[in-house]
Structures are given as C-alpha cells and as structure tokens.
Amino acid sequence: MRRFLLISVPYLWLLTLFLIPFVIVFKIALSDAALAIPPYMPTMKDGLSAMFSQLDFENFIFLTEDDLYWKAYLSSLEIAFISTFLTLLLGYPIAYAMARAPHEWRATLMMLIILPFWTSFLIRVYAWVGILSTEGLLNRFLFWIGAISEPLMILNTSTAVYIGIVYTYIPFMILPIYAALERLDASLIEAAEDLGCSRVKAFWLITIPLSKGGIIAGCFLVFIPALGEFVIPSLLGGSGTLMIGKVLFEEFFSNRDWPVASAVAVILLIILIIPIILFQRNEQRQQEAEG
Amino acid sequence: MNRLSSFNVVSLTFGFAFLYLPMLILVIYSFNKSKLVTVWAGFSTKWYGELLSNEAFLDAAWVTLKVAVISSSIATVLGTMAAYTLVRGGRFFGRTLFSGMIYAPLVMPEVITGLSLLLLFIGIGMDRGVLTIVLAHTTFSMCFVSVVVSSRLATFERSLEEAALDLGASPFEAFRLVTLPIIAPAVVSGWLLAFTLSLDDLVIASFATGPAATTLPMKIWSSVRLGVSPEINALSSILIGLVASGVITVSLVSKRHSVLMQKEERIAERIENN
Secondary structure: OHHHHHHHHHHHHHHHHHHHHHHHHHHHOOOOEOOOOOOEEEEEEEOHHHHHOOOOHHHHHHHHHHHHHHHHHHHHHHHHHHHHHHHHHHHHHHHHHHHHHHHHHHHHHHHHHHHHHHHOHHHHHHHHHHHHHHOOHHHHHHHHHOOOOOOOOOOOOOHHHHHHHHHHHHHHHHHHHHHHHHHHHHHHHHHHHOOOOOOOHHHHHHHHHHOHHHHHHHHHHHHHHHOOOOOOHOOOOOOOOOOOHHHHHHHHHHOOHHHHHHHHHHHHHHHHHHHHHHHHHHHHHHHHHHO | OOOOOHHHHHHHHHHHHHHHHHHHHHHOOEOOOOOOOOOOOOEEEHHHHHHHHHHHHHHHHHEEEEEEEHOOOOHHHHHHHHHHHHHHOOOOOOHHHHHHHHHHHOOHHHHHHHHHHHHHHOOOOOOOOHHHHHHHHHHHHHHHHHHHHHHHHHHOOOOHHHHHHHHHOOHHHHHHHHHHHHHHHHHHHHHHHHHHHHOOHHHHHHHOOOOOOOOHHHHHHHHHOOOOOOHHHHHHHHHHHHHHHHHHHHHEHHHEEEEHHHHHHHHHHHHHOO
C-alpha cells in the first residue's frame, strides 16, 4: 500500500501537469482558430469520431506557407550552432586551465564557475544591456582608447545575442569538459612528449580525443536550451533577430493565435528530439566506457 | 604538473573576468547618483531607497518568495519520492514513461512548458494566480530535485538499508532512520536548486499567471524592456548579494561537514585497528 502511494503520487502529478498539457498542445495545434475565448474550436466537443474528422493540418500547412516561420526556425538553428561553437572556443581553454590548476584551487574554481548559475538568469542578461548599448560602457571604453570614432551598434543585433548566449551558457560547456580533462592521465601526455611528440601535437592527438565525451556533452547542453531561447533574443536582439522562442511567445500573447502557437511548439519539439536523443546516446556511451 | 603555464593563467583570468565583470559593473552602477545609467555622477544609495519605497516591487517580491518557498518544498517531497521509486522501486507498470517524464522537463524549452500548462489551466477553467504558478514551478523543479537525489541514492550502499530491515525496522523506519540522514545533503541541495529556479523563472510564470499575481522577474522584465534603469540595477545588486552570500555560506558549511566526517572516520579506523 505504501509502495503504491510512493509511486502513484509523483506519477499522477507528472501525468496531470506534464503529459496531459502536451496532449492538449497537440490537440489545439490540429484545431481551427476561432474568435472566441478560448480562441480555438474545441476539437473534442462532438465525440471521438467527430474529433478525428475535424482534425486537420491546416496550421502546419500555414506554417510552411508563411516564410516568417521558416526564417525563424532556420535562424534559431543558425544562432544556436554558431553560439555553441563560440562557447566551445571560449570554454575549452578555461576548462583546460582549471584541470591543470593546483589541486587546492580546484574546488574554489569550480565554485566560481557554478556561482553565476545561482544568480538570476534575467539579471545576467540584463547586465549586458548597459554594456552594449550605443552610449554603453563598451562603446565609451573603445572611444576612450581611440579604437573607434563612431559608436558601434551592438545591442539589438545578432552579435549581442551571441554574446548573451555564450555568457549565460558557458558554465554548461566548462563543467563536462573539465570533468573529462580532470580524469585524463597526465602520464599519457608525458609519454607522448618523451617519444618526440611536440606539445601542440600531443594536445591534438591525446588531450582532444580523450576529452571528446565532455566536448560533445557540453555542446548539447548549450545547443538544446539555446534553440528555444526567449529572454536573450528579446532583450539583446533587435526586431531583426528572429528566434522561434520569441515568435511563439508573440504569436501567443500578441496575436492570440493559439492554434498556430501550438503548431510552432510542436515543430520545435520535433526539431529538438534529434539532439536530445544524440545527447542521451553520448551519455550512455560515457557511462559504459567508465563502467 | 602543479605549475600553471602563462597560457593557462591568461585563459583563467580572461574567463573569470568575462563571467564576473558584467555583474560587477551592474553592482557598481547601482550606486550611481545619475539617472543616466552609464554616466558616473558620484556615489549615492538613493536608488536603494526608492526601490524599498516602491510598493509594486515589494508586492512582487513577496509573491515570488511565497511561490518559491511553497513550490520548492512540495517539489522536494515529490522529487525525493520519485527518486526513491526510480532507484529502489524495482519494476512497476509504466516505469519507462515515469522516468521519461522526470527527464523531459529538464530539456524542454520553457516556452513550450509554459504554453502547455496555460492551455491546461484554461481547459479546466482554473483561475490563474499564485496557485497556478506554484503548480507550474513544482512540476518542473521536482524533476531537478529527483535527478539530484537519485544520483546520491545510486551511490550509497544498499546493504545499510538491508541491515536495518534485518534488525527489525519497518521499511518506513529504515527510510527515516538510515536512508534519509544519508541522502539529507542531496535533499537540501535539491530544495535550494528548486528554490532558486522558482525565484528566477520568468517565462513559465508569465504563462501560468493571470492578472492577479505578478512575480519579481515579471516586474523586472516589464521595466527592463524599456531600457536600463537604476532601480533595477539596485534590485539586481541586492539579489546578487543574497545569492553570493548564500552559496558561500552553504559551501563553507558543507566543507566543514566533510572535514568533520573525515575526522570521525579516522577515529573509527583507529578504534578498529586497536
């Protein structure tokens, strides 16, 4: 009896508040918009058989016809790809240096990487608004050292979105790479160097391949949340920066077109399933390699 | 290997400067006298004063705190139960679905979670406000708690529980007297994680709430959309200060705890050897 309660309470909670809402999203994505509250035609009103005859892919067809959505999906993918790459480029040397740091520093360095996680995401993104704006600190600084004569437009461009994503997600990249590098046996590199390998070559032939698992995990941990990001493109990117999270939010709250918003969500989910499965495979392979 | 090359020193310095300078600048400029946020006009604490007399912000802070305390507490109970079932529960009907529902919210884009919950609340005709935000936050944070707790449960010796059961404890007593004290640090960090996730959340709360309740992140959001404001800088600095001191305290306490544990283990070893 106790065992039954133990299992059923969290189970039922997740069924009602996680699974059923998804079923509703799918259902509404397949129904017609209506000028009413709630603003969609209830699909299940006239029984099950009527429900299936009423379902249609109109909203999905609409999504393929309007190139706003195409552009939004493509530019989300592009922004997520580029910023994941930039995060890797910046995060790897930091993780590497942490793994090479003296033992007694490492706990502190780890804490310094994790600390920003606990600070409000919104505030960390907001901090860049004051730095990147045309009268912002970065422009003032560059002007002061004489690097520019005209203020740079950074805020409200994709560059600002890249900076925002790299800044907020870099701990996700650093931690798995650091974990992989810390386990790396230093004597392997010494052996390679003894055998006449140059430092750079030993890095490419030993360090990088042995930290591959960490690199892949870090890339997915940045790519997956970056793809559906809403706060960063809304705050740092201008109207020219299209990202699907932002489109969904606006479709829902400004246009009040719930069926289309739901269809946008369904497609975003389908796009996300591929990297999520790949990520889980990578994790499994890591665990098997360890065990 | 204990000497850092200059390349490593440079990447650490730049890395941490990149992580911390923006927040440091934010804190410094919260003490700026001028309304123009990027021009320094002398030291002043007037924005803190204005913030503390701003009713709307104080109300939102109170709502946020209430939501965070309630949702993280329920999430901790549910998440620990879920973790226990996953690690110790053996086989049961729909186990794969259950573990899928635990891991899916961790990678789900916030906009989708929020949208789906809102459609549910409207579908069943629920008034949206503090209660619906609590339900929404509990749902995603219980999954984080469950992941934290189950990683601890997976690593500790099951024989300890079995010993208690052999010595006549009921399963519940074995959990309360043996398992719970051992996994307690993970439960506490799960609660803290759930608490900060709830404090921090903007997107899901915006979907889940109605006109009746506004949380602090929503309040911050609506004013930062209009640009930088010194009041928000002051508020951010307060939040950064609270989080930093909280995290540092927790890590110092847990460090002392592990030192004590090591000492006890050494004493136990010595007794055994004698």
